[in-house]
Amino acid sequence: MERARLVLRSVAPFLVALPVLWFVQGSLASYTSFVAINIAVNVILAVSLNVVNGFTGQFSIGHAAFMAVGAYTAALVTTGLESLAIPGVPAAVSGQAVFLVALAVGMLAASVAGLVVGIPTLRLRGDYLAIVTLGFGEIIRVIIENTRVLGQATGISGLPACTNVVWAGMGVVLTVVMARRLLQSTQGRALLAIREDEVAAEAMGVDTVGWKVRAFVISAAFAGLAGALLVHKIQLVTPRMFTFVKSMEVVVMVVLGGMGSITGSIVAAAVLTIALETLQAADQYRMVIFSMLLIVLMLTRPSGLFGTREIWDVLPRWRRRRAPGEAP
Amino acid sequence: MTEFLQHVVNGVSLGTIYALIALGYTMVYGVLKLINFAHGDVYMVAAFSGFYIATGLGVRDDPTVGKAVAVFLGSMVVAGALGWAIERFAYRPLRNRPRLATLITAIGVSFLLEYGFQLPSLQAQGRSLEEVLRGWGWTVPGWFDALVTALPSTFPPGPTPRFFPEPFTRVDWTVLGGVHISNYDVVSFLVAFAFMLGLQWIVYRTRFGMAMRAVSFDPRVAGLMGIPVNRVISTTFVLGSVLAAVAALLVAGSRPRIDPIMGLMPGLKAFVAAVFGGIGNVPGAMLGGLVLGLAEEMVAGYTVSSFRDGIAFAILILVLLVRPEGLLGRVTVEKV
Numbered sequence: 001m002e003r004a005r006l007v008l009r010s011v012a013p014f015l016v017a018l019p020v021l022w023f024v025q026g027s028l029a030s031y032t033s034f035v036a037i038n039i040a041v042n043v044i045l046a047v048s049l050n051v052v053n054g055f056t057g058q059f060s061i062g063h064a065a066f067m068a069v070g071a072y073t074a075a076l077v078t079t080g081l082e083s084l085a086i087p088g089v090p091a092a093v094s095g096q097a098v099f100l101v102a103l104a105v106g107m108l109a110a111s112v113a114g115l116v117v118g119i120p121t122l123r124l125r126g127d128y129l130a131i132v133t134l135g136f137g138e139i140i141r142v143i144i145e146n147t148r149v150l151g152q153a154t155g156i157s158g159l160p161a162c163t164n165v166v167w168a169g170m171g172v173v174l175t176v177v178m179a180r181r182l183l184q185s186t187q188g189r190a191l192l193a194i195r196e197d198e199v200a201a202e203a204m205g206v207d208t209v210g211w212k213v214r215a216f217v218i219s220a221a222f223a224g225l226a227g228a229l230l231v232h233k234i235q236l237v238t239p240r241m242f243t244f245v246k247s248m249e250v251v252v253m254v255v256l257g258g259m260g261s262i263t264g265s266i267v268a269a270a271v272l273t274i275a276l277e278t279l280q281a282a283d284q285y286r287m288v289i290f291s292m293l294l295i296v297l298m299l300t301r302p303s304g305l306f307g308t309r310e311i312w313d314v315l316p317r318w319r320r321r322r323a324p325g326e327a328p
Numbered sequence: 329m330t331e332f333l334q335h336v337v338n339g340v341s342l343g344t345i346y347a348l349i350a351l352g353y354t355m356v357y358g359v360l361k362l363i364n365f366a367h368g369d370v371y372m373v374a375a376f377s378g379f380y381i382a383t384g385l386g387v388r389d390d391p392t393v394g395k396a397v398a399v400f401l402g403s404m405v406v407a408g409a410l411g412w413a414i415e416r417f418a419y420r421p422l423r424n425r426p427r428l429a430t431l432i433t434a435i436g437v438s439f440l441l442e443y444g445f446q447l448p449s450l451q452a453q454g455r456s457l458e459e460v461l462r463g464w465g466w467t468v469p470g471w472f473d474a475l476v477t478a479l480p481s482t483f484p485p486g487p488t489p490r491f492f493p494e495p496f497t498r499v500d501w502t503v504l505g506g507v508h509i510s511n512y513d514v515v516s517f518l519v520a521f522a523f524m525l526g527l528q529w530i531v532y533r534t535r536f537g538m539a540m541r542a543v544s545f546d547p548r549v550a551g552l553m554g555i556p557v558n559r560v561i562s563t564t565f566v567l568g569s570v571l572a573a574v575a576a577l578l579v580a581g582s583r584p585r586i587d588p589i590m591g592l593m594p595g596l597k598a599f600v601a602a603v604f605g606g607i608g609n610v611p612g613a614m615l616g617g618l619v620l621g622l623a624e625e626m627v628a629g630y631t632v633s634s635f636r637d638g639i640a641f642a643i644l645i646l647v648l649l650v651r652p653e654g655l656l657g658r659v660t661v662e663k664v
Contacts, residue, residue, distance in 0.1 A: 059431055120649045127363045128603075128648065130431060135596055135641045142637060248439060255432060287443035294436035299421055302429040 010181055013173050021169040033165050034233070039273045040168035041230045044175045046253040046265040048222030051179060053251070054259035054308070055188065056215045057195030058122065062133030063223050063250045065140040066110045068242035070224020071231040072144065074106035075156050078232065082160060099162040103171075103228050110224025111217045118216040123209050129216075137247060144239045155238030163233040171229055175222050179262050182218070191215055195260070245287055249276075252290045255297060258304030263311035268304075330506040335629045336622065341513045341582075343621020344520035348575035349598035350605070350613035351527060352568030358544040358608040359564050362427070365434040366414055367572060368595015369441035370407050374573035375586045376445065376485060378403035379492055388493035396495035404573045411569025412562055420558070445588035446487045450479040485588065492584035516578040523574050524614055527567070531610050540564060544608065597624075597640040604647050606657025615655060 028036060045063060052060050081098045089097075121132045144150045151157075182188045190211045193201035202208050231237040253272050257264030276286065297304065306313075349371060356364040381402040382388070385395045418437050422430045447453065454476030458468045499511045531537040542550040543560045551557045579594070580586055601620040605612025620640060628636040647654065 057428065059428055061435060120645050124648060124652050127427070127431060130365075130435070131363060131596065131599055132641075132644065132648075135644070138593075138596075139638060139641055244439075251432075251435075259428075284447060287439055288447065291436045291439035291443065295418060295433050295440065298429050298433045298436065299418075302422070302425055 010177055013177050017169060017173045021166045025165040035277055036165055037163060037168040037233050039270050040172045041226045042269040042273045043172050043266050044222055044226040045250045046269040047175045047179050047262055048219045049250050049254050050265045051215050052219040053254050055191040056212055058212060059130045060133045061130050061247050061251055062137040064242040064246035065137040066113055066220040066223035067227030068140050069113045070106035070110040071227030071237050072150055073109035074102040074228030075159050075231055075237045077102035077105050078160055103225060106224045106228035107221040111221035114217040114220025118213045122212040122216060137244060141239050157236045159232055159235045161235050163229045168229055171225055248290055252293060255294060255304050258306035260308035261306040261310055264304060264306035333504060333507045335625045337507060337509055339622035339625030341516060342625060343618035344517055345575045345579055346598045346601045346620050347614045347617025348520055348571045349594055350601040350617045352572050353599050353602040354607055354613040355564050355568050359561050362430055366437040368591035369438050370410055370569045371572040371576045372588060372591030373410055374403045374407035375576040375580045377406040378577050378580060379490055379586060382493050387495060391495055400577055403577060404570045407569040407573035408566040411565040415562055415565040442589055445484045447484045448486055449481050449483060451476060451481040454479055489585045489587040492580040492586055495581055512582040523571060600640045600644045604643060604654055606654025609656045612654055612656035
């Protein structure tokens, strides 16, 4: 019975979301759906980065690099298999199937990249991860700009426009369910223990290096998913889309929303995306504002707006329902 | 053989620069256990303040030794002050918080400097503000216009690179049958070496150095023993920043292109050098810098030159895998 309930909790969001998204998609104007997909991509990025930076207490600042790995891999798959039609299936359906494969391959490639970066780095203290991910972002850019297959600096254009509100929305559901189920599992507890005190966690028998690497790989895979979704909306992939600025955007979303808070990340990602969309004119001030926001936030409210709490812990009317002392 | 010697010369000249920057990382890490992300940007600010001072003194038209010294001292003062301010206002308030908070702030400071320097000049910003106000139908008062005109038109410098004026005429010598060596290489090596010797003397032969090593060993006990921990940490930041300024000016003398993100790559590589030598270890940083400079030059010389930037990270990954405490570092066990 318990098992069935848990399975239902993982599956139900998908079953509910699919028809809702289908319905919503038909009623959105093209600009609104563009912004909605942008928000969805940023939510996936923020929630997945939260797995490393928030749950596990490590600090990665190279999320855009994994996004790039996923995006380029998926782009190669969709452009390579574009002409391929599965016999006996309508073209639209086979296109969608190819896109699904592309997303999966993109996630896989990004997680392999995460493994390569994570294994040597995460054996040490968290500070090293920050600097290595920073360097990794730079290396990925250099590699892309020097590889002919990846279109060098101009990138690959003319990708099929596969991403729509349904795909992006299902990506969000997948990410959020993953993060939420992870947080409530034994494995999630291990991650939280590492965040709170790595030495104590190790003393309690938690395989700290193993769990840090796993969290990092999961996070990288979902960054790859976000990248693959994004480039199949704008039908173009260039190295300039995945710079430090993008990584920092995601870091700001996670820090702003509260490290360890899933709903905090979602709200911060949505708010920040809309703010950036409306403040296009002030583009050159974007990074200055982000960095000041980071400094001020750390000096005044170092745990972010929500801290590790979820949004329903903060809203007073909902909090009363929860018995005092109950674990979040 | 000649080619090899030429690479050695270039590698040592690059390596001394990395060593100077790495010293700043390693000293700050020693006393605070913090990777000072903004260190590479202090280096950049030092290069720009040198540029502004040199432009103000008219070094381009009439370079003299006196002016070169003035540029050097001036930018060392600016960098030292910046290092002090970063520690005082961004890091000290977070001293007792989790280390992650300080790390995030350090990244914030770094990006603030990098992107703040890429903004259009203050005067141009004032002008565009006036445009916006006029667009809303407001009239811009005369005093505001005068204020905007009085703002500097060259600061912040913006993203386009500037060219550092030559402090003295370049002379190239050919020695040992074909190895090129310029007076810049010689001066830069001597200056860097002198500063490293000076630092070595400060750290191991003076009362302040002893206090610094005590803070590095255990800040709480050092405080109980009557050592002014805050002052020691501030001075460490100033020392590190001054060394970064020296490195910046030595680089700007021979490779005059300077821009707001010039600190990023040298900063990362110097950090690698510090880790390689054993972070927190002063002679280790010097050794690491030299080895990294030589390795980079050899790789660029004998294989593909675009691998140059990759070698530092390859070394970093290798060190982290094989010997995380670095060449000269001691193995430390994390205790509760």
